[in-house]
Amino acid sequence: MKIVKFTHTIIFYFIAAVTFIVGTLITIPFAIIAREHHKAFQFSARAWARTLMFISGAKISIAGIDKIPKEGGLIFASNHQGAFDILILLAYLPRYFRFVAKSSLFKIPLFGWYMSVAGYVPIEREVSTSAHKTIGSVSDVLSSGDCVLMFPEGTRSKTGELGDFKRGSLMAAFSSGATVVPVAISGSYQMMPKKSYLINAVPITINFGHPISFKHYIGHKPIKGDYEIELKKLREDMENLLS
Numbered sequence: 001m002k003i004v005k006f007t008h009t010i011i012f013y014f015i016a017a018v019t020f021i022v023g024t025l026i027t028i029p030f031a032i033i034a035r036e037h038h039k040a041f042q043f044s045a046r047a048w049a050r051t052l053m054f055i056s057g058a059k060i061s062i063a064g065i066d067k068i069p070k071e072g073g074l075i076f077a078s079n080h081q082g083a084f085d086i087l088i089l090l091a092y093l094p095r096y097f098r099f100v101a102k103s104s105l106f107k108i109p110l111f112g113w114y115m116s117v118a119g120y121v122p123i124e125r126e127v128s129t130s131a132h133k134t135i136g137s138v139s140d141v142l143s144s145g146d147c148v149l150m151f152p153e154g155t156r157s158k159t160g161e162l163g164d165f166k167r168g169s170l171m172a173a174f175s176s177g178a179t180v181v182p183v184a185i186s187g188s189y190q191m192m193p194k195k196s197y198l199i200n201a202v203p204i205t206i207n208f209g210h211p212i213s214f215k216h217y218i219g220h221k222p223i224k225g226d227y228e229i230e231l232k233k234l235r236e237d238m239e240n241l242l243s
Contacts, residue, residue, distance in 0.1 A: 008057070009199045016052055023048050024114060031117065038119030042096040045118065049090035056084070057201030058191060064208035064241075065094055068181055073142030074211070075173055078183035079238055080151040081160050084191050084204075089149060089183070092206055097147035100138060121148070138172040148172070152234065160189030162242060165235050167227055170214075174226070177218035182209030182234060184241030207241040 027044040031037035053060065068074070076097060078089060086099070099115070103122040106112040115122075121137050138148050152169035153162070173180050187204040212234065217226070 005198050005200070008201075009197065012052070012055055012199055015055055019048055019051060020114075021110075024110070037117065038098070039096060041114065041118035042098075045090050046096070049087045050092075052087055053091045056191070056199055058084075058187075059201075059203045060088075060092065061203065061205045062092060062208075063205070067208050067210055068094055069179060069211060070095075071145065073145050073176070073178050074147040075138075075142070075178050075180045076147060076149045076183050077152050077169070077180050077234060077238075078149065079162055079185055079242065080153050080156050081185055081187075081189035082156060082192050082194070084188045085151075085156075085185055088185060088188060088204060088206065093147075093149070093183075095147050097149045098141055100148060100150050119146075135172050135175050139176040139178075142172070142176045142178045152231075156194060157189065158194055160193075162235070162239060165231050167231060170227065170230055170234070173214040173230075174217050174222045177213075177215045180212045180214065180234065182212070182237045182241060183207070184209070184238050186242055209237045209241050212237070 023044050027040055031040040034040045074095065074097075076089070076093060078085065089097075098118070099120040100123055101115065101120055106115055106120075106122045119141070121141070141148055150169055150172075152165040154166045154169070155163075157163050170180070172178065184207045185204065186207070187202050190202045191200050191204065192198070212230070214230075
């Protein structure tokens with residue numbers, strides 16, 4: 001059984017690498033002629049992710065997708081159980097989006113370049129000035145009607161349980177008045193537990209919660225209590241989606 005799992009994992013990684021390179025080369029000409037070149041890369045990323053999720057053998061269940069607004073800027077706020085979360089969200093979020101990701105990922109050869117041209121937003125976690133710049137960049141994305149994906153926990157869960165939320169994770173929502181959509185992923189921790197590289201074909205559930213509007217904060221400077229209230233509400237919504 002372990003040999004089968006190991007073989008499956010090696011095949012998966014090989015196909016992931018080859019299709020990423022080939023897909024990128026095919027996408028580049030379309031991105032050059034497209035008015036919004038980042039959307040060409042996002043389209044390619046979705047096709048790539050769905051192919052890999054099929055190869056992974058995971059069985060996907062989705063609930064609450066009808067709650068997601070079809071237009072306007074959105075912040076998708078997701079829990080972060082495992083390494084496959086990014087692939088899962090690329091494959092199954094119904095609207096194109098941009099990641100807010102740690103800047104070190106943008107330094108990875110080819111992959112970092114891909115993230116840049118796809119319009120993803122880098123952030124230095126340890127530098128407050130970079131965080132403020134990121135808020136401005138995210139607000140610009142939202143104002144253009146595009147969507148952004150954030151992980152309020154800030155990092156992957158070590159146990160698969162929902163962790164504490166970072167206070168700054170909702171600053172862009174307060175700044176822009178955007179709508180936040182809670183997203184809860186179940187099963188991705190078991191698919192590839194932390195410190196493991198073997199893939200387990202397990203059931204994955206994606207639950208979308210009711211959108212949370214931040215429009216009433218436009219023109220109103222939030223106080224510390226506002227951050228705590230909204231963060232608590234978002235975390236409770238996500239806990240309910242996971243239960």
